[in-house]
Every structure is written in C-alpha cells, then in structure tokens.
Amino acid sequence: MRMKGGWSTREIAEFAGTTLKTVRHYHRIGLLEEPGRSANGYKQYGIKHLIQLMRIRRLVDLGVALSDIATMQESPEGAERTLRALDAELAASIDRQQRMRAEVATILRHPELIDAPPGLEVHESGLSALDRTFMLLTSRIFEPEVLDLMRAAAAEPPTEVAAEFEALPEDATDDVRQHLAERYAPEIRRHAERHPLVTEAVDKVRAGGDPRTQPVLLRAIVELFNPAQIDVLQRAYAINYPDETR
Template sequence: MAWSTRELAELAGTTLKTVRYYHRIGLLDEPERGANGYKRYRLSHLIRLLRIRRLVDLGVPLSDIEAMDESDGNAERTLRALDAELKVSIERQERMRKELALILERRSLVDLPPGFDGDVADLSEVERSMLMVFSRVLDAETMDAVRELHAAPRHPAQAELDKLPADADEATRQRVAEALAPVARDQIEAQPSLTDARTRVALSEPTVLSGLVELYNPAQLDVLRRLNTLIEKKEKGP
C-alpha cells in the first residue's frame, strides 16, 4: 500500500509543510514516485515519521535526531541530557508554584524579590522598591541576610522614617537618625555581611544610589546620611 504526502501527513497527525521540511533537512527520505510523478510513501516512511514525531513530542531537538540514529550511545546521551533539562525545568516550575501560592495568599509579595515569604505587609512602597533594587546588586548570601532582617518586626523608628515629610525640621531628622542608630548596629552585629567590603561596593553602585535619590525625599536622605555618620563614629570609637 502507498500513500500520498497528504495522506501520510494525516496518518502521522502532522502537516504537509512538516513532512516537506523533514525531507529538506534530511530526516525523512524521499520516496519513489509513481508513473504519474506523485510520491508514493510506504510503511517504512510512516514508521520513520511517527518516530520523529514521538521524539519531537518528548522535547528532542530536530538537530539531535540524526545523531541519535547513528548509535545507541548517542541516543542515550541525548535522552539523558533531555531528562536532566526536564528535571531542572520541573524543579523551577515547582518553585514558581510555591511562590505563586504565597503570592495568592499575600498579594504584597509580588512587589518583593523571591524568598520573602513572611509577614511583610508593613513594609513601605519605598522599601519594597529598594529591596527589588538590592536583589539585582547583592549576592545570594547577602540577600539571605537581608531577608532574615526583614523577617523580624519593624522598629517604630523605621516606620517614622517612612512617613517623614520632606520639610521635616533639623531636630526631627536628628532624632530619627539617633533612634535608628541602635537598630542599624544590631542588624550589622546580627548580619556582618551587610558591611563587608564586597557589600559596600555593591551598595555604592549607580543603580542603588539612583534608587535612593529617586525614592527617598530630601529629609529622609538627610536622616540616612546622619545615620551613616553615627554608625561610623561608633565604629571608630572615642
């Protein structure tokens, strides 16, 4: 029994275009032609086409199928590599599903980097934005430290900084900075990686500095400068 190209494509559950493409790239041999000049496909062509479609459905790239035909060793290596890729993909999708489940419970987490799964509803929009910026410049270890710090309840002074108006007077700025100083020192003591040389370099990158300038108002920036001075003064001692 022989089939036309269209009949072969229908039997294999594919298209004329696909069959012709497989011919063009050498994956499917051209059949003999009948007296009328039309192609006459045999069972061997159907089986070959079904095998190609089976491998494609499994995710094997067309470029690897020819090599698989050359030896069992090539076939095994290709399939094992594909299995490893699928394993990584499945693990990634499982992580994504877990994150989506958390976000469905607490929509606020969509505005934070991956890994923030605690109660962060009290974080200001500015702090959320800065955390997203930090996630692009800090290494994984330092971001872990940042996440640990944000798992603890926020100090009232941090909330006051969030709400500080741009025209806050000198005394208020100094008071807020002094209230934040012991909080910052405790954080540094708990997570020393926050002040190591590598982190200092990362936090001085233009992306971070631009974020601070654009997200914080002048009074808040002044408080952060005063806070930094207080911390450095304490580190140097009397």
C-alpha cells in the same frame, strides 16, 4: 488513504498529523528516508516511511530536537543518551514550575509580595512596602549571599526607632530630625557590625562599582525616601563616621 501504488507526500503527512512542508523539511535535513518514485515522477511512500514519520513526530512531541532525533536513529546507545538527557531536562522543568506555583500561591495570599524579589515570600507579608521595593531593586545589584543576609535582616521585627524613621513626614522639624538621627545612628552601626558582608557590598557600590548598578542604588535612596528621611540618614552617618564627613 489509498494503498495500491503507495501514498503521496500529502497523504502520508495527513495520516501522520503533520504538514506537507514538514515532511519536505525532514527529507531536506536527512531525517526521513526518500521514497521511490512512480513512472510519472511522483513520490510513493510505503509503510516503513509512515512508521518512520510517525516515530519522528512522536519524538518531536516529547520535546526531542531534530538534531538529536538523527543521533537516536543511528544507534540504541544514542537513543538512550538522548532520552535520559530529555528526562533530566523535564525533571528540572517540573521542579521550576513547582517553585513557580508555590510563589504564585504565596502572592495570591499576599498580593503585595508581587513587588518583592523571589525568596522574600517565606517571610510572608511582614515586610514594609519600602523594604519590599528596596529588596526588589537590590536583587539585581548584590550577590545571592548578600541578598540572603538582607532578607534575614529585613524579616526581623522593626524597632521603635526604625518604625519612627519609616513614618517620618517630609516636613519634620530640624529638632525632630536630629533627635531621630541620634537614636537611629547606634542602631545603624549595630546592624553594620552584625552584617559586615552587607556593609562591604554597599560600600563597594558606593565607591564606584559597576557603573550600571551604582546609579540604581543611589536613585533608589533618593526617590524612595523623602527629604527628611534622607537628612536623618546623612546625620546618622555623620554621627557614626565623623572623620569621613569633615
């Protein structure tokens, strides 16, 4: 780069590791001071312009917005506020990435958990495929406190009746369905009594909550369970709530 007579816009841009277009943009928004011009009208940049440009590029590389750089140049106090805000933002970003890495590590150990919502990984791979899929869908429907209760309930070892229900084939006979419903109904009722918040949330959706989420829950039940399982659930519901099914 030449020294005598100052540097051109292209030369100062190259030295600072940026582009001609970027330097012109900094001038346009008032971030970089305009240099003087030579007799032929060309801009002539000096050391102070180069230092200012390199300072701007350093702050941009750190993630500081151009609008904030202008504030930083106005006063030391503004610079400190901006840098502290950036530091807090970076800390939050690091925390998020660490959580993401932990989730990725768990999924690498248990690939089936890629079909589960965040939070279930603490239970490792003890959940059935049906539980994981249902939890993934409902994670967009229910509030966090409801999901926490559902996660805790789903993490409990399945009972003999629950395992039988999950393995029920769609061609199960009427007698088999009725017998299973009679044994499953008390278990469903006890679960509802232990987790009233979950029951209330489900009832709210069934009663016509958000029109965008209600079809998701209903279709999940229809498409994730086979006809025999749906029949057993209907029979169990009729046993638990005979007045509502008459």
